[in-house]
Amino acid sequence: MPRVRISDVAAAAGVSTSTVSLVMNDRDARIPPETQARVRAAADEMGYTPNSVARGLRTQTTRTIGLVSDTIATTPYAGRMLAGAQDVAREHGHLVILVDTGADADVEREAIRALADHQVDALVYACMWHQVVSAPDHLPARTVFLDCRPVDAGHPAVVPDDRAGGATAVRELVAAGHRRIAFVDVDEAPAPIASGLRFEGYLEVLREAGIAPDPALHVRGAVSAAGGRSATDLLLDLPDDRRPTALFCFNDRMAAGAYVAARHRGLDIPRDLSIVGFDDQQLVAAELDPPLTTVALPHYEMGRWATEVALGVRTPDDPGAVRLMECPIIRRDSVGPPPATGGDPSRRRT
Amino acid sequence: MPRVRISDVAAAAGVSTSTVSLVMNDRDARIPPETQARVRAAADEMGYTPNSVARGLRTQTTRTIGLVSDTIATTPYAGRMLAGAQDVAREHGHLVILVDTGADADVEREAIRALADHQVDALVYACMWHQVVSAPDHLPARTVFLDCRPVDAGHPAVVPDDRAGGATAVRELVAAGHRRIAFVDVDEAPAPIASGLRFEGYLEVLREAGIAPDPALHVRGAVSAAGGRSATDLLLDLPDDRRPTALFCFNDRMAAGAYVAARHRGLDIPRDLSIVGFDDQQLVAAELDPPLTTVALPHYEMGRWATEVALGVRTPDDPGAVRLMECPIIRRDSVGPPPATGGDPSRRRT
DNA sequence: TGAGTTTGCTAAAACGATTGAGCGACAGTG
DNA sequence: CACTGTCGCTCAATCGTTTTAGCAAACTCA
CATH class of the missing domain: 3.40.50.2300 (Response regulator)
Incomplete structure (x- = not known):
């Protein structure tokens, strides 16, 4: 079965596509409730949701963000950064396009290009571990660095403290x-x-x-x-x-x-x-x-922070500065008081 | 600086947008080499690459694939499935849109919807570990199951053997x-x-x-x-x-x-x-x-396989059957011959 | 020479939404 | 009654490509 288009809904509701669009986007308060209801009913009935590609072309915003990383996906290490990014994206109706460059500069360049071609609304540039990177060229305006800081500022960045x-x-x-x-x-x-x-x-x-x-x-x-x-x-x-x-x-x-x-x-x-x-x-x-007992790297929080500022739903307290994210301690059982005596501890296990 | 459009290139090369498109896509052999060269030169000069959104609208194919998973991203476990999917996608000029549902059925439904709205060319539905799932409704035609098998067949699937x-x-x-x-x-x-x-x-x-x-x-x-x-x-x-x-x-x-x-x-x-x-x-x-010494789960290979069939660049040997992927043994040092005697082994460590 | 073919390109119609401008009907006002 | 405003909607342009149909000129051939 083919996708249902806005014109199908319009025909079903007996209105123009403009009206359907207006209703679906709550953009014109002048449309009377009855008509709105009729349109919505038709849309629900037919299971209509707007085609994001067409909308993207018209509005110049795709509701996607790009996430390029060196090896975040292939390594167990920092998956929670991705989770943080993902969660924020979803909360704001965005999808994330992930590309793992394997730390290859050519792949990275190409990926950034491809993401730009796809008109991602924002880009987060993530690293596996806290490092200084030379920011690649041609980054989209809304780029945020995650777990790394660009040598030359210009984009927000977040790293663990x-x-x-x-x-x-x-x-x-x-x-x-x-x-x-x-x-x-x-x-x-x-x-x-x-x-x-x-x-x-x-x-x-x-x-x-x-x-x-x-x-x-x-x-x-x-x-x-x-x-x-x-x-x-x-x-x-x-x-x-x-x-x-x-x-x-x-x-x-x-x-x-x-x-x-x-x-x-x-x-x-x-x-x-x-x-x-x-x-x-x-x-x-x-x-x-x-x-x-260990100190946790706040991967999830950093992923959230980066994505929030990339999406513009949060502005860095101090734009220009690198945001340091707190690393909380996780208390388990490997810390106790020092042994009472400095003498040779027992070689027998308890 | 605004994106450069095909019309900019056309103007620069002194031809129509049709010609530029034809050249860029190698679609009409009748265009003489000189013109082709001129167009390409202009495009390179201006750094033109086609806008994927517009192209997607026209061609009805976005060169993206959707990857929905229960928790693949948030867990260290199966990241290599993602890597396999990613690699195949890149090899074929595709981008992957990842969504991690956290095993929430509502989120999943919504995600599949969103991916369909974005017109992904294919969908891979991945699970964290080998399981039988009841396939969600409204899956795109080109869906492949990864590390899980749908109760009711209808889509290819790959799981470890x-x-x-x-x-x-x-x-x-x-x-x-x-x-x-x-x-x-x-x-x-x-x-x-x-x-x-x-x-x-x-x-x-x-x-x-x-x-x-x-x-x-x-x-x-x-x-x-x-x-x-x-x-x-x-x-x-x-x-x-x-x-x-x-x-x-x-x-x-x-x-x-x-x-x-x-x-x-x-x-x-x-x-x-x-x-x-x-x-x-x-x-x-x-x-x-x-x-x-352990037996490896072929996550990377499964990710590749699933994506290849989703993209249509590989057809299952036995369509309809669940593909079993071999699990290779990784030999390290924890296997040796049995102790010579059945007697009580030493309690002292060497 | 004229008909047919090839060459080199372009016009214009899609794709499916959003959106600013605007139109007719009606109500209210002086 | 003429005028203005509001209401309820629609028209048509637009986003940036791809692609079909086809035009005009040049060429081929009888």
């Missing part, structure tokens, strides 16, 4: 009574922005608490469980009086490695060692034993 | 020499389709190998590490001569729980116990220690 997140993590540890707190960092080059920022937060809280930072407590490893494990081994090899009682890990996967390292020495978490991670990756943080 | 996948997993264990192989199943009600199918594969291979199935070796637990752990505990509590030497776990998360249970008894994997999982969830399978 990694510094504050780092501070939150460390503050949790300090509040539990720890004073020897290590930062299990990544050793990638160039260092991810998040790394430096979280470290800043770490130092800030140490300063707040009057704890002198010990360079030996800042270790690095690959971004993986294995990397976290070997970095943690370095820490646990320190002499008793310098060994940390708590770890702030760059992310949950590295924290998982820290668990392994601790377990291999018979250390109990959190009795002998407290750990806080970052990212709140369900599959790892919640499944660890004990479940990991 | 869970039975064969189960067989593959168990065959791996049999090949390593195991004879007492347990199936750590899920205990959800109703049981997921995959559960029954994988169990069938399990039984099939046992039969092949002349091994009598032992009902005590079929245990169940919640779909989580905790569930896997407690189910495994049941198994490890069995008397020595009935205790399994190998586990086939319903999925990787449960396998992770099995690791925990094994470790708590001082069992080494794979020396004392071999384990194979299912799903190949990177974050868990690859990060376990030792890395988990």
